[in-house]
Amino acid sequence: MKNKFLGMGLLSLLSLSAWAQQGRDAGKAYPAIGSKVQVYTTADNSQLRLSRTGELTFSESKQPLETEFSVFVEPQKTFQTILGIGGAITDASAEVFAKLSPAKQKELLNAYYSKDGIDYSLIRTTIHSSDFASGSYTYIKEGDKSLKSFSIDHDKKYRIPLLKQALKTAGSDVTFYVSPWSPPAFMKDNKNMLKGGKLLPEYYQTWADYYVKFIKAYEKEGMPIWGLSVQNEPMATQTWESCIYTAEEERDFLKNYLGPTIRKELGDKKIIVWDHNRDLMNQRANVIFGDPEASKYAWGMGFHWYETWAGGKPMFDNVRKVAEAYPDKKLIFTEGCVEKFDATRFQYWPNGERYGEQMINDFNNGTVGWTDWNILLDEKGGPNHVGNFCFAPVHVDTATGEIIYTPSYYYIGHFSKFVRPEAKRVSTVASRSQLLSTSFLNPDGKMVTVVMNGSDNNITYNLIIGTSKTVAEIPAHAIQTLIY
Structure with missing residues (x-):
């Protein structure tokens, strides 16, 4: 399969919001309601190869249900610095x-x-x-x-x-x-x-x-x-x-x-x-x-x-x-x-x-x-x-x-491509074993969450950060990177 050099101006798309550009303030919500999320996907049985597949918006989060798939990110809890x-x-x-x-x-x-x-x-x-x-x-x-x-x-x-x-x-x-x-x-x-x-x-x-x-x-x-x-x-x-x-x-x-x-x-x-x-x-x-x-x-x-x-x-x-x-x-x-x-x-x-x-x-x-x-x-x-x-x-x-x-x-x-040197890993967990996930806070203030679906089914999941959430869909046997 030919590489398209991941064209589509990926890097320019990552400058997403004034909220991200100004860096993270520990006293503020992560992220603000209305903030945008850029989604990139690679999936089996498709042409998706690090392809931009959507832009999502954060809204107010409520208690998720046990029947839902969710990925929880807590940016207040950071761990190792990436080399x-x-x-x-x-x-x-x-x-x-x-x-x-x-x-x-x-x-x-x-x-x-x-x-x-x-x-x-x-x-x-x-x-x-x-x-x-x-x-x-x-x-x-x-x-x-x-x-x-x-x-x-x-x-x-x-x-x-x-x-x-x-x-x-x-x-x-x-x-x-x-x-x-x-x-x-x-x-x-x-x-x-x-x-x-x-x-x-x-x-x-x-x-x-x-x-x-x-x-x-x-x-x-x-x-x-x-x-x-x-x-x-x-x-x-x-x-x-x-x-x-x-x-x-x-x-x-x-x-x-x-x-x-x-x-x-x-x-x-x-x-x-x-x-x-x-x-x-x-x-x-x-x-x-x-x-x-x-x-x-x-x-x-x-x-x-x-x-x-x-x-x-x-x-x-x-x-x-x-x-x-x-x-x-x-x-x-x-x-x-x-x-x-x-x-x-x-x-x-x-x-x-x-x-x-x-x-x-x-x-x-x-x-x-x-x-x-x-x-x-x-x-x-x-x-x-x-x-x-x-x-x-x-x-x-x-x-x-x-x-x-x-x-x-x-x-x-x-x-x-998205997790840069000096990034900090951030606390992240999925609510169901079908999904694996990890997150990082880059030096420029942007958050990166990677979600992997190894199952045979498309999965709709909540991405929940503090009091904010967005809903994403990941295809079967796929990996996604979300930048916000």
Whole structure:
């Protein structure tokens, strides 16, 4: 399906009322009677893709009935401040991007990073290779303990050019962070970048110095880096680049090597621990955040959504429990994608709904940022040098040059386009399980409420804020963003 760049002048439509422009006064009603609500909808079995589908008006609210569907928003109750929403620029994404014509490259950049697109405000990239690349590589000659051969020339062919264009298109609102998948083979006990293994203690300082060299080299290229994670998926022995740390090992590497080295050489870069699934995040938080010397170096915790590999459901409550136990630490979703690529399912609607469900629950449980995995892959779900082909929100048919926008792109866009950095999450709850909802107060004073209907039926619902209400209709298997 072709992206229309979400035309229709969406941004101009968001300047809605003097009430919003003047900001929110805690002593006034939220919102005033007669205020307008702009509605944007994406729905299955329709042409609606982040489409403006109506303008509603707030009227006086009365006691809702049990037979009605309602979404209740209480702007007086605010929670975490949002860092951003975005995705990862991997080698795979950059290699596919390089195959596009200049016009299609501009289309892709605008689709993700411009105000006319879905306006991503987070970017993640890898420290040397991950599985989503044409092959494994590092920035040094194998065995170079002194790191004298360190060079990021490899990345200057594909990845850095795309990163620079994305950062330029996104502007000052974007936050950029990095993650490693494995140390070089000689630094590990299995002498292999792939298939797990552990960092040898004699290379703890060398590996910490490697992060510093990478960040300094990227920043010399004009790409400011906000922060880094210690290790991608430190409990997963993968067929691709991977490295195992127990909670105690990650704690001690952070406390004794990485934390002091980053602080000394780079100052206040934010360090993210765990960077793995929700299942074990609480134990990892207890071990690392429970140690004052390690905790002082940790900005917060990253997590992924793949805990369902074991057959269970997403462990959303684990996110909330870390937030409750360690309120001084931030939580950021660092990776998720739809696994097991199948070219017949580019428009498979449940893939988009998975994003909507996960994002709403993660934000409602305290997450400050949400980062998708690859922004772009080819028609085979790659390139991936170990055959771990997956979905991205956008694919390219490299034979025809066609850009394919999947439902996931639009579902993410219902958040990333409208929820801006520095927004505050606002108390929101739905009265029926068929609806999921979350709300945010943007820095410009506008409120954003996202409502998702995963049921097979159209639903009419009340949006109730204080003494005001409006009535909206959401189609079956749809997501809506309401701005007021």
